[in-house]
Amino acid sequence: MVNAAMASSGERSGEPGVIITHPNRGKPAAQATRVTVVLLLLVSTALILIITIGGWGTLEGGIPILLAWAIVYVLMAYFAARWSRGVLPMAAALALILLVFALVAAPSWFARNNPGFAQPSLNAGLLGVLTLLIIPVQILLIAFAMRGFQQGWNIELEQLDPRAERDALARPV
Numbered sequence: 001m002v003n004a005a006m007a008s009s010g011e012r013s014g015e016p017g018v019i020i021t022h023p024n025r026g027k028p029a030a031q032a033t034r035v036t037v038v039l040l041l042l043v044s045t046a047l048i049l050i051i052t053i054g055g056w057g058t059l060e061g062g063i064p065i066l067l068a069w070a071i072v073y074v075l076m077a078y079f080a081a082r083w084s085r086g087v088l089p090m091a092a093a094l095a096l097i098l099l100v101f102a103l104v105a106a107p108s109w110f111a112r113n114n115p116g117f118a119q120p121s122l123n124a125g126l127l128g129v130l131t132l133l134i135i136p137v138q139i140l141l142i143a144f145a146m147r148g149f150q151q152g153w154n155i156e157l158e159q160l161d162p163r164a165e166r167d168a169l170a171r172p173v
Helices: 004-008 028-054 056-081 087-111 124-150 162-170
Strands: 018-021 157-160
Touching: 028 056, 028 087, 028 124, 056 087, 087 124
Parallel strands: none
Antiparallel strands: 018 157
16 A cells, blocks of 8 residues: 555556655655755855855966856755755765865965955955855765665655556456
8 A cells, every 4th residue: 555655756657557656755854864965055055156256356266166066066956856866975975075175275265364365355254264164064965965875765666556456456357
């Protein structure tokens, strides 16, 4: 028997009378993890874009990389929202790389308050704080992405469609 949580994630298969369900997607923990991963990816994207736009004049060669990173994070958020489990390890790997970049870059924003440095359009101290804020966000993204990967979002079960069972029982032999 197909319960309401399974029916909402059920899909028709190529075979008549068979429904494919994803039982783990109906669990509250899996749904909360998915929402958290999507939010963390979007928050990371917002931080990247604020730092990129605020430091546009001083970032020089890093702008295309940061813009590409933001686009990739938005795409990953889209696929995570559609229950794509395969994007989670890639999100964790990119989060680890961004975490290292943020650890290295944050002190240089604070050093820009000294004389002789070009000043970005936003305060360099604020950009340093935002860069430091990326670090815990990426740690949380790694943790939740790996948690989501362990939850088995991709598990499928084939079940007979209850309507097909009734139709089969109603037919004369």
